[in-house]
Amino acid sequence: MVGDRDGGQLADEVEDVGDRGAHARRLGVAADAVAVTRAGPVDAALTDLADLLARSSSESRASRFLTGTSRTPGPRFVRRLLDVPGGGALLARVGGEAVGHAMWAPVPGRETDEGPAVEVALLVRDDHHRRGVGARLLDELGAWLLEVGVLRVRVTTLASNAGVLALVRRDAPDASIVRDGPELTFTLDLHRVVARRSH
Numbered sequence: 001m002v003g004d005r006d007g008g009q010l011a012d013e014v015e016d017v018g019d020r021g022a023h024a025r026r027l028g029v030a031a032d033a034v035a036v037t038r039a040g041p042v043d044a045a046l047t048d049l050a051d052l053l054a055r056s057s058s059e060s061r062a063s064r065f066l067t068g069t070s071r072t073p074g075p076r077f078v079r080r081l082l083d084v085p086g087g088g089a090l091l092a093r094v095g096g097e098a099v100g101h102a103m104w105a106p107v108p109g110r111e112t113d114e115g116p117a118v119e120v121a122l123l124v125r126d127d128h129h130r131r132g133v134g135a136r137l138l139d140e141l142g143a144w145l146l147e148v149g150v151l152r153v154r155v156t157t158l159a160s161n162a163g164v165l166a167l168v169r170r171d172a173p174d175a176s177i178v179r180d181g182p183e184l185t186f187t188l189d190l191h192r193v194v195a196r197r198s199h
């Protein structure tokens with residue numbers, strides 16, 4: 001019967017998509033399904049970012065903000081992560097849910113002959129770690145910064161943060177490093193990052 005055949009095909013398709021999803025997760029390539037957008041302090045982004053913070057572990061929030069942060073910070077705190085004077089923010093979404101946030105902001109007093117320097121920071125929801133979301137956010141940030149003529153990028157992290165160390169090693173193994181107690185500050189030259197990638 002037609003109905004039976006259609007039902008069978010649909011079942012096959014659902015199973016096939018399910019298998020591909022599992023395969024993608026095993027390979028860590030689910031980042032294909034990630035949508036990254038530039039975000040401002042509009043209601044939807046504020047709600048999504050608050051949800052991302054609430055669903056991130058206290059360890060991840062501490063690694064991101066380098067201090068203890070509430071799972072449900074006040075609206076002003078969340079707004080500041082999207083309304084960045086002289087900078088910008090990105091949200092990564094999967095299936096409509098925010099799974100990552102990244103932002104860049106000018107480093108005060110760091111304008112040199114090479115132009116302004118900015119600081120970047122990012123947070124990926126724990127259940128989406130190691131699927132390429134952080135790398136994707138950094139790629140999008142890099143493209144945005146090149147677009148606005150920023151070449152020098154600073155990132156501060158705990159020396160124990162294996163994820164950030166891996167990301168810096170991937171993109172800028174020649175980044176300069178300043179140590180301050182448990183924290184490391186890397187300064188990357190985006191031209192070099194781009195040059196490395198084109199080889």
Ligand SMILES: CC(C)(COP(=O)(O)OP(=O)(O)OC[C@H]1O[C@@H](n2cnc3c(N)ncnc32)[C@H](O)[C@@H]1OP(=O)(O)O)[C@@H](O)C(=O)NCCC(=O)NCCS
Nearest residue numbers: 060063064121123124129130131132133134135162163166
């Ligand atoms: C750091 C962080 C952003 C990485 O995001 P992510 O989406 O998990 O990273 P990706 O999946 O894109 O991985 C990028 C690279 O880092 C490596 N990596 C990520 N987490 C790692 C970990 N815990 N240990 C070792 N390597 C790790 C990946 O293997 C990958 O390396 P590759 O390119 O050589 O394959 C994420 O762990 C996070 O949000 N941590 C909490 C907040 C934080 O530390 N923010 C940084 C402060 S600026």
